[in-house]
Amino acid sequence: MNRARRARLCGWIGLTGAVLVVVANLAGVAIYEQHDPISDTISDLAAGRWGWIQDTGLILFGIGAMACAYGLWPWWRGRASWMLGLAALALLGIDLGVIAGHNEYGDRDSGKFVIHMNAVYAFAVLFLAQAALLGPGLRDARFLSGPWRTAGFGVAAAWLVLSPLFFVVPTTWDGAYERFLGLITVGWIAALSLALIRRARQA
Secondary structure, rough: OHHHHHHHHHHHHHHHHHHHHHHHHHHHHHHHHOOOOOOHHHHHHHHHOOOHHHHHHHHHHHHHHHHHHHHHHOOOOOOOOOHHHHHHHHHHHHHHHHHHHOOOOOOOOOOOOOHHHHHHHHHHHHHHHHHHHHHHHHHHHHHOHHHHHHHHHHHHHHHHHHHHHHOOOOOHHHHHHHHHHHHHHHHHHHHHHHHHHHHHHHH
């Protein structure tokens, strides 16, 4: 498979994953009547009766992130930060799979290995790392023209400032804030996906 076909395929996979994780969250909220999206977190929704809906969305989103990493691989141009960024992006997808697939959300159920919070911390670090590390490569490869050429640095800076605040926001609206952070991650993966599709068309 040549670079253009790989970019097109991976771009559509990434974009599909970004869309479906949002659809899964909206569907879960609509079906699970006891869930309040303002005060209840995404983890609460994924651990409920209809948790498989959100878990499926997270897994598909993780696959989308890994697809983006695979599609961006051919344009590395020998830059170490590019390779490290792609590795962080791929690990981000795997981490999402662990969060959804392990299906243990820090409530310390007996007989289960409590890993949820560790995986959440890993997600926060990996998301910051991949956005910051991919920034120079995206600029040089001209994947995102105009102001988007510095998108990686902007997303990394926003994430660095905003994500830690989740742990101090009141529980009455931490669900809404977590979804706000989720939109940042979804938007970034969607941007990478669209960049891949655009690159394939140019090629």
